[in-house]
Amino acid sequence: MTRYKVKDPELTRRRFINVATGATATVGVMSLLGTLGGAHPMFRMTEDKKPPMEGDILVHADPAKEGTPITVADLGTTLVQAWPMGTDAEGNKIIRKGEPNNLLAVYKFAAGELSGEANVEATIDGQVVAYSDICTHAGCPVPDAKDGNGMFCPCHSGQYAPKQGGIVVGGPPPHKLAQLPIVAEGDNVKVAGFFLTPPYPYTDEATWEATKEAAKGA
Amino acid sequence: MNQWLDERLHISRLNDKFLRKAFPVHHTFFIGEITLFSLIILILTGIILALSFEPSNAMVVNSFDPGTPADPNLVPAAYHSALKINALPFGDMFRRIHHWCANIMVAAAVLHMMRIYFTGAYKKPRELNWWIGMLLLIFSALTAVTGYALPYDNYAYNTLKEIYAITASVPWVGPWLAEFAFAGRFPGEGIIPRFYGYHIMLLPGILLALTAAHMLIMIKQKHTQPQYAKRIAYKKIVGVPLITQQTPIMIMLALLFAAIVILFSAYVPVHPVEHYGPPSSQPIEGIKPDWYLLWVFGLLAIIPNTLSFDLLGGHFSAEFIGALVLPMLVIGLMFAVPMLDRAKDNMYYAENPTNHPHRLAAGIAFLALLIVWSVAGYKGELVANGYLPSASANAILWGLSFLIPAIAYGLTLAYVSAIRRLRTADEREQERAMVYGHDD
Ligand code: HEM
C-alpha cells in the first residue's frame, strides 16, 4: 500500500489565492495601462502644423491684417509679427498657425546695423531679418520692449537683442531666438529654409532634425 | 416619522454615533467649515455652469460679433459659450461666484492648516488627517487651475501654455507626459474636452472622496479640545452637539458666508473673459497666476537659467528645478511636519502657540519665505519701476529669501519671550495678591 503524504492544505490554498490574485492584478493593470494609452493621441503633422518651410510666404499675424502677405515696405525697426503661409497638395494656401510656435518676428534695420550672431547671409540685403517670435524659456510670444531696447518677454522678463541675432541679454531664457533664413520674392518675403537653430519648444538638435525630416516627408 | 424611519434604518444609532458629535466652540474652529461650504457652493454653481458650458476648442462663429460671411469672426466654442453664459440672466454672477469660491476655498484651507499647525493639532493620533488635508489643498489648487483653463480665453491659453512647458520640462519623459496630460501636442484639438473631464469629473471626485475621509477621521478622532475645555472638565469632550446646537451655528455661518461671496461677486469681477479676448499671439501684459501659485512663479523668475545640467541622457532645466523640484521640496516639508514634531501620547488639547516658540517661529518664517518668493513674482514690475536694479535683482531677492525668514524667526522668538515674561509677572502678581491681599 502506498502511503500518501498529505501536505498542509492551508498553505497550498493560500499560495493558490496569492498567485491567482497576483496574476489577475497584473493582467488588470496591464490592460488598464493599455486603455490609458488612448489618452495620449497620435500627433499628425498636417500642413498647418509644419514648421516654416522653404518657399513659404510670410503673412501678417496681426488679427486686423491676418493673411495678407508682408511687403518689405511694411517693415521697420518695430516688430511685425508673421505666420508662414504654404500650400497644400491641392495648391490651397495654408497659414501654418495650427502650431502656435510658428509665430515669427520680422524686422528691417538700416544696413550694417545687424551684428553679433545674426547670420547676414540668411537676411534680405543684411536688412530684413526674421526670427522665431516664441520665447525659448516657456513659449510666450515676445513683443518689443516698452523702452525701445530690443525685445522683452512679459512672462518672466526675458530680454533679447534682435539686432545681434536674437541673443538673450537678460532673464531666464536658455537659448537665443532661432533665425529663419529668408529671401525677397518681389515685394514679399519668402522662406529660404528651416530655422538655423532649433526653435522653441525643441531643446536638442536630434528631435528638431527628426521634425524637419517629418515635415519634408509628410 | 422618526420612529418609522428608526425601525427601518436604525437612525438612532446614526444619531448617537455621528449626529451628536461634539463641536468645540472657538472661532478658529470654523475655518475648516468655511472650506467645506466653499466646496459645496462650488459644486452647486459648477453644475449650473456645466449645463450651459460647451467643452470644445473647435472654432465657431462668434454670434455676438459674427464678422462677414466672407471673413467670419471665429472663436473657440468654449470661449463663445463663456460669453453666452455671461449673457444669461445671472450667468456672469454664477461664473463670478464659482470663481470667488475657488479662491476662498484655497484661502480657507490655508488658514485652516495654519490653525492646525500653530496649535500642534497634527500630532498623534491626527497625522493621517494632516496628510489628507495636504492632499485636499493640492487637489483644490489643481481643480482651480483646470477650471481656469475652461473658458479658453487668452489668459487661459497663456496659462495652459506655461503649464505645458513645465510638464514637458520633466527629464526623460517630459514631452510624452505633457502630450498625455494635455491630449496631444499643445494646443491639441482635445485639450478643452480633456480639461473639462479633469475639472468636473476626476478632480471633484477626488476632492469629495478626500473630504469624506477627512470628516470621518475627524469624527472618529474628535477635535483637539481648546484650552478652556481643560479647565471645565479635564479629559472630557467639551462642545456643542452637531444636532441640534452646532447645526444652527453652521447654517448661519453658511448663509453668512454665501451672502458675503455673493456680495463680492456682485461688485468685484473676476476673470473677465471678454477683456482678455480669445487665444491670440499677443501675450498678456504682466500675466500672473493666482495668488496661491505666485510663489512658484516667483521662484521661476529668480532661478538662474544657468542652473541646468544633463544627467544620464536626461535634461534637467532651470524650469524643471524651479517649477517642480523646489516646490516639491516645500510641499514635502509640509507633509513631513507630523514626523518632525511628534507627541508620545495621544493629544487631547490644542497647544498654546506661545508655549512652543520654535514651532511658531518656524511656521512664521516659512510663511515669510513664501511671501518673499511671491513678491519675487513681481520682479518684472519691481525692476521696471526702479525698485530693484536689473542686474542684481536675482541676487537681492535670493538674499531676502534667507534674510526675511531669519528675521521673522528671531522677532517671533523675542516677541514670545516678552509675552511669557509678562505672563509670569502677572502670575507672580496674582500669587502675591492671594497671599498678602490686595494693596488697596
Ligand atoms: C471643487 C473645486 C472647484 C474649483 C476650485 C473650481 C474652480 C473653477 C474655476 C477657477 C473656473 C474658471 C471660472 C471662470 O473663469 O469663469 C471654473 C470653471 C468651471 N467649473 Fe469649476 N471648480 C470646482 C468645482 C467644479 C465642479 C464640481 C464643477 C461641476 C460639476 C465645476 C464646473 C465648472 C465649469 C463648467 C466651468 C466653466 C465655466 C465658465 O467659465 O464658463 N467646477 N471652475
Ligand code: FES
Ligand atoms: S517665457 Fe519668456 S521669459 Fe519666460
